[in-house]
Amino acid sequence: MTTAIILLIVTLLFLVAFILLRTLFFREGRIIPAPLPEEDFYPNVISSALSVAIRCKTVSDHDHKKVDPHPFLQLKLELEKSFPRVHRTLERIDLGTPSLLFHWRGTSPDLDPIVLTGHLDVVAVDPSTETEWQHPPFGGEVADGFIWGRGAVDCKGQVVAIFQAVEHLIGNGFKPSRSIYLAFGHDEETSGTHGAPRIAAWMKSQGIHPEFVLDEGTAVVTGFLPGVKIPTGLIGIAEKGYLTLEISSQAKGGHSAMPPASTAIGSLAAAITRLENDPFPAHPQELRELFRRLGSNAPFLYQLVFANLWLFAPLAARVISRLPTANASIRTTCAATVISGGVQENALPQTASALLNLRLFPGDSVAFACERVRKVIADPSIQLRVLEGRALEATSKSPASSDAYRAIEKISAGIFGEIPLVPVLIAGMTDARFYTLVSDNVYRFTPLRMTPDDMAGIHGVNERISVEGLVNMARFYYALLRDRAA
Numbered sequence: 143m144t145t146a147i148i149l150l151i152v153t154l155l156f157l158v159a160f161i162l163l164r165t166l167f168f169r170e171g172r173i174i175p176a177p178l179p180e181e182d183f184y185p186n187v188i189s190s191a192l193s194v195a196i197r198c199k200t201v202s203d204h205d206h207k208k209v210d211p212h213p214f215l216q217l218k219l220e221l222e223k224s225f226p227r228v229h230r231t232l233e234r235i236d237l238g239t240p241s242l243l244f245h246w247r248g249t250s251p252d253l254d255p256i257v258l259t260g261h262l263d264v265v266a267v268d269p270s271t272e273t274e275w276q277h278p279p280f281g282g283e284v285a286d287g288f289i290w291g292r293g294a295v296d297c298k299g300q301v302v303a304i305f306q307a308v309e310h311l312i313g314n315g316f317k318p319s320r321s322i323y324l325a326f327g328h329d330e331e332t333s334g335t336h337g338a339p340r341i342a343a344w345m346k347s348q349g350i351h352p353e354f355v356l357d358e359g360t361a362v363v364t365g366f367l368p369g370v371k372i373p374t375g376l377i378g379i380a381e382k383g384y385l386t387l388e389i390s391s392q393a394k395g396g397h398s399a400m401p402p403a404s405t406a407i408g409s410l411a412a413a414i415t416r417l418e419n420d421p422f423p424a425h426p427q428e429l430r431e432l433f434r435r436l437g438s439n440a441p442f443l444y445q446l447v448f449a450n451l452w453l454f455a456p457l458a459a460r461v462i463s464r465l466p467t468a469n470a471s472i473r474t475t476c477a478a479t480v481i482s483g484g485v486q487e488n489a490l491p492q493t494a495s496a497l498l499n500l501r502l503f504p505g506d507s508v509a510f511a512c513e514r515v516r517k518v519i520a521d522p523s524i525q526l527r528v529l530e531g532r533a534l535e536a537t538s539k540s541p542a543s544s545d546a547y548r549a550i551e552k553i554s555a556g557i558f559g560e561i562p563l564v565p566v567l568i569a570g571m572t573d574a575r576f577y578t579l580v581s582d583n584v585y586r587f588t589p590l591r592m593t594p595d596d597m598a599g600i601h602g603v604n605e606r607i608s609v610e611g612l613v614n615m616a617r618f619y620y621a622l623l624r625d626r627a628a
């Protein structure tokens with residue numbers, strides 16, 4: 143063997159050893175669970191507080207004039223009855239909307255406050271599905287260890303759990319060092335244009351800079367990635383942007399017996415095909431931290447690839463692009479969702495148009511996305527237009543290493559066992575996005591174990607939360623406030 147071949151083999155062996163070593167050390171250290179409150183959280187009391195909250199039909203509507211204000215008023219009164227200590231101790235700040243904002247003044251005014259948030263409104267129940275509900279959607283019935291009804295998970299369960307945690311802390315004589323704000327919007331389900339933005343703007347006007355903001359979000363789930371068998375807590379650290387574009391193509395009409403090479407419909411179809419064949423740039427490094435925290439709980443191939451992105455980034459992008467959910471978290475996605483054109487079978491269409499719905503990866507601006515779509519279509523005859531009110535930039539990213547993140551992690555470990563808590567990008571929208579105006583640490587996490595059935599109930603039928611899950615949520619917020627505001 144020549145020296146050159148021996149040298150090549152030795153180099154290759156070193157390379158393989160280097161890659162394997164990096165894979166071996168590519169994991170988060172053990173998370174030490176935080177001690178949890180031992181006391182009784184009165185499951186019956188908290189269940190009935192949620193029951194009465196569900197009975198208030200706080201349905202929001204994109205047309206604000208159509209929203210009935212009475213259920214919101216009724217909910218406010220019910221919360222006062224269920225949580226008297228909170229209402230005696232905390233100051234209520236009225237911003238002239240049905241949203242609720244409370245301030246629990248801390249003993250050290252120089253510490254940045256904590257904001258716990260959620261929303262009071264719910265989505266409507268489709269009347270055609272009412273018979274599929276095992277318990278009436280606005281009945282708030284407690285049966286088989288669950289509280290049933292619209293809003294049980296999204297998001298009244300969370301609101302009630304936060305109230306219960308604070309009620310308990312006050313009862314135990316807790317005096318927070320940091321100020322604590324409880325902020326509950328009233329229109330999250332309809333893009334939250336009057337609730338959370340007004341609260342966040344008020345905070346900005348007061349010079350309030352929260353240490354962290356915790357909103358509803360992703361939960362503790364199993365099987366979110368193929369091959370990951372243990373339950374995993376997903377914590378949203380950013381939200382994608384939103385953009386709907388209309389693309390349209392014009393052509394001369396005429397008889398379809400003598401058509402040109404391509405019709406308006408043909409040009410449009412070709413444009414869509416070009417977009418599908420040329421997806422937005424992938425950012426596989428976005429998932430590096432997720433896989434590092436999953437460590438040996440992820441399939442070995444993923445560990446190997448993500449521990450060595452310096453070498454395998456193109457492979458990582460290819461592997462992930464095949465999984466629609468994971469693909470959505472590494473790039474801007476673009477889907478043609480509506481198409482129209484043509485009026486008669488034997489007439490050439492004079493116009494054809496389609497809607498493209500894009501979800502923007504943080505860093506891909508609305509302007510960049512429009513420009514790229516234009517470039518990929520590469521057909522000057524195709525017009526492009528942003529639909530009014532349908533362009534929203536992605537949010538900034540919050541760190542997965544802040545004190546608040548670490549606290550959420552260790553308290554989750556106390557409640558759910560030593561599960562990984564991985565940072566994720568959220569494709570939907572929550573009120574949390576508005577709080578990036580005032581805080582760098584904005585997290586979206588529902589401290590609740592959720593099965594696929596539970597998830598189907600959100601905005602669907604048979605929404606329910608287990609009494610045990612609800613009590614654990616209250617314990618979570620109790621422990622979190624005690625940890626960060628002692």
Ligand SMILES: [Zn+2]
Nearest residue numbers: 296297330358
């Ligand atoms: Zn919600």
